[in-house]
Amino acid sequence: MRWNEAVSRIAPYVGGRPIEEVVREFGVVDVVKLASNESPVEPFPEVVEVLAATAPDVNRYPDSAVYSLTREMAEVIGVEPDQLWFGAGSSELIGELALALGGPGTNAVMAWPSFAMYPISTMRSGADPVMVPLDEDQRHDLDAMGAAIDDSTTIVYLCNPNNPTGTILPGDAVEAFCRSTSDDVLVVVDEAYHEFVTDPAHRSMIDLARERPNVVVLRTFSKVYGLAGLRIGYAIGQANTLVHLKRPQRPFTVTAPAQIAAAEAIRHPHRVEGRRLENAAGRRMLMAGLAERGFPAARSETNFVWFEVGPMAKKLFEDLQRKGVIVRAFDGAVRVSVGTEVENRRFLMALDQVL
């Protein structure tokens, strides 16, 4: 068979392991999943209620134009409706925008390690990923990223805060980088974890995305809103830019339940604030617990914590699974998502047992 060569290069995305899989493999009960940076708790109660009411209507296709949610959301964040674009999670949008701009002979610049969908989507479009190592504080190295942009670059990804390290770049530095990037390179500022940040140096680039045609901000309902299973995320950018980026998108990818749930979720900003504070407390507990055990963590502003463990990363990941705790292993490091207080304690206890 004549496989598409660009696609054959892709190393498939490896996600957090599902609880059921770990139960089957290790025979452990009561497994805690701290592997996918999900919300450890249910969606808001108001959202659960409206979601249940959508069930009888799913014989119909959803509104492909996402009409009502777009208008409500535009009002909440202070943009025009045509400056918003929804997808089945922001991962879908990353895939589509890479197709809209990329292509063989071009490249996309990104920090590394960062979100795995950037290189995957780049390669899927036939373009080449240019991966720029993080600096010694596990943050994007903006000077090195700027220097990596060449005539073939069509996209630069800034993951702020960065997954998997949880680190942020100050808003002023991000803005200066965006402004200094040539107009024919799209800067994608991925703010999937924006709602968890407590450091005042952080700033969203939404205003800049409205001002500049080559800046787009990505957000998701999968994290603080607890809607990962429904798949819904969005982009903010100038209308003319979004028209081009949307072209490859299939119709109906954003389901009706997802649209209804997201519209309800944004009506409860106080609940977002509550979750930000709860998450910050859990994050402090994990970071302090790791430091006590001799693993200083990167300075996280997200709902996960990254700590370097050297060559034992894979072994630690497997041993923790045997104790019923699923985390993520990276090259020389482990990432643990913030769970409930009980789950965070379980992780630290399991860590003590396996060390």
Ligand SMILES: Cc1ncc(COP(=O)(O)O)c(C=O)c1O
């Ligand atoms: C940095 C970043 N961007 C985007 C996403 C995609 O989220 P979703 O496709 O669920 O909206 C994730 C998910 O983990 C992420 O970590």
